[in-house]
Amino acid sequence: MTRLQTAIPISIEWMDNHIKLLNQQALPHITEYIDLYTLQDVYEAITALKVRGAPAIGITAAFGLAMSAQNYEIDELEAFLVKLQKEKEYLNSSRPTAVNLSWALNRLINSIGNARSVNEAKTDLLHEAIQIQAEDEAMCRQIGENALLLLTPGDSVMTICNAGSIATAKYGTALAPFHLASERGKHFHVYACETRPVLQGARLTAWELQQSGVETTLITDNMAAHTMKTKKIKAVIVGADRIAANGDTANKIGTYGLALIAKSLQIPFYVAAPSSSFDLTLKNGDSIPIEERNLEEVTTLNGTQIAPEGIQVYNPAFDVTSSELITAIITEKGILYPSYTESIKNQLLRY
Numbered sequence: 601m602t603r604l605q606t607a608i609p610i611s612i613e614w615m616d617n618h619i620k621l622l623n624q625q626a627l628p629h630i631t632e633y634i635d636l637y638t639l640q641d642v643y644e645a646i647t648a649l650k651v652r653g654a655p656a657i658g659i660t661a662a663f664g665l666a667m668s669a670q671n672y673e674i675d676e677l678e679a680f681l682v683k684l685q686k687e688k689e690y691l692n693s694s695r696p697t698a699v700n701l702s703w704a705l706n707r708l709i710n711s712i713g714n715a716r717s718v719n720e721a722k723t724d725l726l727h728e729a730i731q732i733q734a735e736d737e738a739m740c741r742q743i744g745e746n747a748l749l750l751l752t753p754g755d756s757v758m759t760i761c762n763a764g765s766i767a768t769a770k771y772g773t774a775l776a777p778f779h780l781a782s783e784r785g786k787h788f789h790v791y792a793c794e795t796r797p798v799l800q801g802a803r804l805t806a807w808e809l810q811q812s813g814v815e816t817t818l819i820t821d822n823m824a825a826h827t828m829k830t831k832k833i834k835a836v837i838v839g840a841d842r843i844a845a846n847g848d849t850a851n852k853i854g855t856y857g858l859a860l861i862a863k864s865l866q867i868p869f870y871v872a873a874p875s876s877s878f879d880l881t882l883k884n885g886d887s888i889p890i891e892e893r894n895l896e897e898v899t900t901l902n903g904t905q906i907a908p909e910g911i912q913v914y915n916p917a918f919d920v921t922s923s924e925l926i927t928a929i930i931t932e933k934g935i936l937y938p939s940y941t942e943s944i945k946n947q948l949l950r951y
């Protein structure tokens with residue numbers, strides 16, 4: 601067993617008739633699993649961020665739809681497909697920004713195009729969800745290998761949010777190189793931004809990298825510029841929720857600011873993401889839907905009110921980094937460089 605296999609739990613496990621999910625809202629203090637049996641359980645787990653991270657959301661939704669379909673008491677294929685489409689749209693409405701959600705659900709619907717019976721369709725759905733999870737693990741491992749072509753062990757690297765193993769099937773995207781290097785006895789020094797308001801950096805990335813034996817320093821988000829300037833940060837690497845055809849990238853709120861600082865300090869800024877995070881129907885990032893979440897995430901901390909009651913709040917969960925601020929996009933199919941419109945066409949779509 602590699603260190604990663606023993607250190608970091610798998611976030612999503614299919615248990616033959618239900619989903620066993622690592623509750624990411626309980627981390628880092630409690631490692632607990634919750635059992636999801638219904639479509640509503642899955643919808644609520646995604647909206648409440650019990651599972652979060654673009655690929656992990658897609659995988660969970662895929663198993664959720666396949667699981668729900670197993671229990672349809674419908675014999676007629678046409679009626680089965682009508683109900684499946686309705687439930688797919690419901691799950692797809694759980695969070696708007698990560699394209700992996702709709703990508704995974706569409707893959708499930710497409711997987712039963714040739715089914716000749718309801719039973720065949722039920723089998724195909726489950727098979728496709730299992731396939732999506734297995735492929736994501738392989739893609740993330742390859743992203744880690746490709747990132748190690750750009751990052752040098754021993755360097756200090758900054759990241760934001762959690763684009764880690766628990767946000768994917770395994771390994772993560774932005775954190776994948778650190779896990780792989782650690783398994784090989786090579787070490788980076790990672791500066792993790794805490795990532796207000798939900799604290800994915802402080803709660804999840806700090807925990808995940810510590811489990812994996814990666815040297816990690818936690819900073820608050822407003823320390824990023826000073827840290828990049830004074831701590832010899834050699835690169836910034838982040839995940840992605842949706843990448844448009846020109847390379848504009850939506851990621852956790854605060855990412856755009858890191859990219860601007862990196863540009864001004866001439867520090868390479870990398871996005872790490874699987875091909876399932878690209879939305880080539882969008883010419884650029886202007887039309888990427890940005891999720892706005894409830895005000896309590898900003899006005900409270902661990903249930904304690906930290907702002908005056910009734911204060912107005914703006915709580916966008918993502919921002920869009922324009923492609924000219926991105927040095928390279930690291931995918932499982934290789935490293936893309938500007939112009940991203942061209943490199944996406946030549947490298948991502950060539951298969």
Ligand SMILES: CSC[C@H]1O[C@H](OP(=O)(O)O)[C@H](O)[C@@H]1O
Nearest residue numbers: 652653654761763767839851852
């Ligand atoms: C590989 S995870 C990608 C992405 O998802 C996270 O958002 P959230 O925690 O709200 O699901 C964050 O933006 C990560 O970079």
